[in-house]
Amino acid sequence: MAFLEIDGLKKRFGNVEILKGIDVELEKGGFLVLVGPSGCGKSTLLNTIAGLENITEGEIRVDGKAINDLxxxxxxxxxxxxxYALYPNMTVAGNIAFGMEMRGVPADERQKAIDKVAKTLQIGHLLQRKPSQLSGGQRQRVAMGRALVRDPKLFLFDEPLSNLDAKLRSELRVEIKLLHRRLQNTMIYVTHDQIEAMTLADRIAVMKGGAIQQLDAPQTIYNRPVNRFVAGFLGSPAMNFLKGELEADDAPVFRADGISVPLGRYAFDGDNGRAARPCIFGIRPEHIALGDAAKAMPFTAESTVEIVDPMGSDTLVWTKLGGQIVSFRVEADKTLSNGDAIRIGFDPARASLFDAQTDSRL
Ligand SMILES: Nc1ncnc2c1ncn2[C@@H]1O[C@H](COP(=O)(O)OP(=O)(O)O)[C@@H](O)[C@H]1O
Ligand SMILES: [Mg+2]
Known part of the structure; x- marks a missing residue:
């Protein structure tokens, strides 16, 4: 039995079904990240777990006990x-202790709890300030302190860092990761930032249109996305998609304008995936090699540089393959110019094949 179990959860607002049968299992101490485009139902799912929204159908259990009617x-x-939803008239200490005060926890116990949380989050020097005297990052730390002080069974975070600038966001991301490692509490974290998703999660649920598309370990989601949506959603720069045909006799190949990629090393999901059909061939920019490295690959082709995009840490190069535009990454010190003749290559074992009609992984 998992620590958190969500079974067939549906949520309707009026006639509109917003959550369409959500199933989740999360182990105690697990860190689940929910990602998906705006409006797909992430906040609604979190709100139903917290009890801020009723559910229409299904069950939510924590530690084996149904909580959806609590x-x-x-x-x-x-x-x-x-x-951050802090009380503006209260000090930081007051904000952190407010819930305890409401529950009638004695003052000395409250103080102990405040001190402990302040130490964990390094906000001891801010305790007597009002929220208006804090920076965005400090306010978000206080909001986390208010959650931590309760030592709850489950933590829910709804895009806690998205109001912060990029530098602060990455700092707090690391802090949240350290906090989770230290406290070992069970967390569900909503974000639309895929770097947060990949770095924080031990499980990622990718949502679209009120349904979970895939729930897996980050590396599985990244390397074996179940459909084209998941493949395109995670990864930056995004996976390349080539339209073409799967031709399957004993030795299946992917064929597009002028290229024929042998699929002997590709791990098909099942045998019926091998049937001939129109398909989409997906390969990530970092899995395309250049020059001598490309020659050593099971598939290789000659091409021409179309565009060079320096990105600082590395460079993104655009070229054509099978008559379609693809990008690949090279080290920043590589000198390439538009029009250069190049050889690129890759290992089809790293690719993802999708049915062109259903978008499902083959
Ligand atoms: N109280 C509500 N009444 C009606 N529709 C709602 C309500 N709350 C959310 N929705 C709708 O549910 C969908 C999912 O919203 P939300 O869960 O906030 O998405 P996300 O957090 O993934 O951006 C949206 O289409 C939104 O308009
Ligand atoms: Mg939301």
């Missing part, structure tokens, strides 16, 4: 929102 205050779940 009042939010009885669920032992803490939530941190994108907007």
């Amino acid at each position: 009042h939010p205050s009885k669920r032992d779940i803490a939530m941190v929102f994108q907007s």
